[in-house]
Amino acid sequence: MIFVTVxxxxxxxxxxxxxxxxxxxxxxxxxxFQVGSQGYKPLTGRSFEFISGKEADDYxxxxxxxxxxAGMGTILxxxxxxxxxxxxxxxxxxxxxxxxxxxxxxxxLKYLDGLFPADDELMxxxxxxxALKSNSKSHAFNSRAPVEITDYIKSRIYSF
Amino acid sequence: xxxxxxxxxxxxxxxxIQLNRLSAVWEEQDVIFITNDPSLExxxxxxxxxxxxxxxxxxxxxxxxxxxxxFFKVLxxxxxxxxxxxxxxxxxxxxxxxxxxxxxxxxDSVANADELSLAGKKVSKIADVWLTQxxxxxxxxxxxxxxxxx
Numbered sequence: 001m002i003f004v005t006v007x008x009x010x011x012x013x014x015x016x017x018x019x020x021x022x023x024x025x026x027x028x029x030x031x032x033f034q035v036g037s038q039g040y041k042p043l044t045g046r047s048f049e050f051i052s053g054k055e056a057d058d059y060x061x062x063x064x065x066x067x068x069x070a071g072m073g074t075i076l077x078x079x080x081x082x083x084x085x086x087x088x089x090x091x092x093x094x095x096x097x098x099x100x101x102x103x104x105x106x107x108x109l110k111y112l113d114g115l116f117p118a119d120d121e122l123m124x125x126x127x128x129x130x131a132l133k134s135n136s137k138s139h140a141f142n143s144r145a146p147v148e149i150t151d152y153i154k155s156r157i158y159s160f
Numbered sequence: 161x162x163x164x165x166x167x168x169x170x171x172x173x174x175x176x177i178q179l180n181r182l183s184a185v186w187e188e189q190d191v192i193f194i195t196n197d198p199s200l201e202x203x204x205x206x207x208x209x210x211x212x213x214x215x216x217x218x219x220x221x222x223x224x225x226x227x228x229x230x231f232f233k234v235l236x237x238x239x240x241x242x243x244x245x246x247x248x249x250x251x252x253x254x255x256x257x258x259x260x261x262x263x264x265x266x267x268d269s270v271a272n273a274d275e276l277s278l279a280g281k282k283v284s285k286i287a288d289v290w291l292t293q294x295x296x297x298x299x300x301x302x303x304x305x306x307x308x309x310x
Contacts, residue, residue, distance in 0.1 A: 072271045076174040079310045080181075108273035108294070112310060143181060148307035149267070149291070150184035156289045157185075157241050157263040158164065 002031040002128075003063035007071045008050070011039030012096060015088050018121035019067050020044060022128050032059050065131045067124075070106035079114055080143075084131040088118040164189045167239035167262075169230075169253045170246060171214075172197035175269060178245040181309040182267065185243060192237050194230075196249060212249050227252045234260060245269055245309075251279040258286040265289040270308055272297070 004019045006012035016035050020042035023031050031045035034056070041047040051059065060066065063083065068074040070089040078085035089106035090096035110117035116134070118127040144150075166186040170179040176195055180203060192208040193200075201209045212229045215222035230249055234242070234256035242257035243265040244250025254264045266287040268280040273294050275281075280303070284290060290302045298305035 072174055076177055076271070080177045104274060105271070109270075144184060145181040145309035146307050147184065149309060150182055152306040153182070153185050153243070153265055153267075153289055153291075157265060 001059070001063050002028065002065050002067060003034075003059045004031065004067040005034040005056075005060075005074060006036045006039065006069050007074060009036065010090075010097065011036035012069050012090055013040040014094065014096070014121050015067070015069060015124070016040050016042060018124045019128070022125050025125075032063075034059075065128070067128065070102040070109075072105060075105070075109055075115070079112065082114060084114055084116060084134050086116045086118060086124065086127045086131045088120065088124060088127075164240040165237060166191045166241040166243060167194060167234070167237060167253060167257070168192070169194040169242065169244045169250045171195065171216075171249055172200060174271060175244075175246045175250075176200060176203075178267070178269060178309045179243070182243065182245075185265075186241075189241075192239065194233060194249060194253070215248055223248065231256050234262075238262075241265065243267070246277055247279045251283060254283050254286050263288050265291075266303075267291045267309065268293060268297075268303060270294075270310060276303060 016033055017040055023044050029044055033042055033045055033047040034051050035041060035047055035049055037049060039049060065084045066078055067086040070087050089102040092100040116127040116131040118124040166189050168179055168186060168191055170176045172195055193204050194210050194212060196212050196214040198211050213226055215226040226248060230252040234253055238260060239262050241263045242253050244253060245267045246269050254266060257264045264287050266280060266283045268276050270293040276292060276297060292298050292303040292305055293308040295305045
C-alpha cells in the first residue's frame with residue numbers, strides 16, 4: 001500500500017495529481033490519499049480530506065511507501081519508523097504555503113537515508129519507483145541514534 | 161559505580177522521538193522521562209514517567225506555570241544528568257538542573273537546519289553539552305556537531 005499525505009492543513013494538488021498519474025500509469029490501485037482541505041480527489045484508490053489520528057497511524061503503519069509534503073512531522077515520523085518517504089516540498093511561489101520554510105527543510109534533509117526527494121512533480125515518478133525498489137528492510141527500523149553522538153554525550157557527562 | 165539518575169525531557173512529537181533515540185545515554189543508568197503528553201507513557205516500558213503541561217514559547221502565563229512545574233520536578237528527583245531535545249520543558253529543566261549542579265545536555269532538533277531553535281540558543285550558557293545536528297550550524301565554541309540521531 002502507498003499512503004499519500006499532505007499534512008493537517010492545506011491541500012497540495014500538485015503532489016496529489018502527479019501521484020495519481022503515477023498510480024494510473026502503473027496500474028497501482030492500493031493507494032490512499034489524504035488530500036487536505038478541499039484538495040483534489042484522485043480517480044483511483046481511496047481519498048480523504050483528513051484522516052483522524054488513529055486511522056492515519058494505521059495507514060502509515062500499513063504503507064510500504066509514504067508520499068508526502070516536506071513537513072517536519074511527516075519527515076520525522078518516516079525517519080523514526082524507517083519508512084521510505086517520497087518527499088516533495090510545497091513552494092511559496094506557487095501559493096502552496098505561507099513561506100518557503102518547507103523548501104529550506106527539504107534542501108537540507110533530502111540527503112538523509114530513507115528519503116526519496118522530488119524537487120517537483122517532474123521528478124516524482126522516479127522517486128516513487130526508487131522508493132518502492134528500496135526494500136524497506138534496508139532501512140529497517142532502528143530506534144537508536146548512531147553511537148557517534150551517544151558515545152560523545154556519555155564521555156562528557158559520566159567522566160566527572 | 162553507583163548508577164546516575166538521568167532526567168530525559170522533551171515535548172511530544174519530533175522532540176520526543178529524537179529524545180528516545182538517545183537511549184544509549186541512560187540505558188545503564190536510572191531514568192525519569194518527562195513530557196507533555198500522557199499518552200506517551202506507553203513508549204517507555206517500566207521506566208519512570210511524569211508529565212508537565214503543554215506550553216510553548218509564545219504563551220506567557222502557561223510558560224510561567226511550566227517553569228514552576230519543571231522546577232518542582234527537578235527538585236523532587238534531583239537528577240545527576242538532564243538531557244533534552246527541546247523545546248520549552250527541556251529549556252526550563254536545564255536551567256533548574258544547572259542550579260542543583262546536574263550535568264546538562266541539549267541536543268537541538270534536526271528540524272533546525274539553518275539556525276538553532278529559540279530554546280537552543282537560550283541554553284548556550286547553561287548546557288554542559290550543547291549540540292546541533294547540522295555541521296553548518298556548529299561553531300567552534302558551540303554548539304558542536306557530533307552526528308545526528310537519525
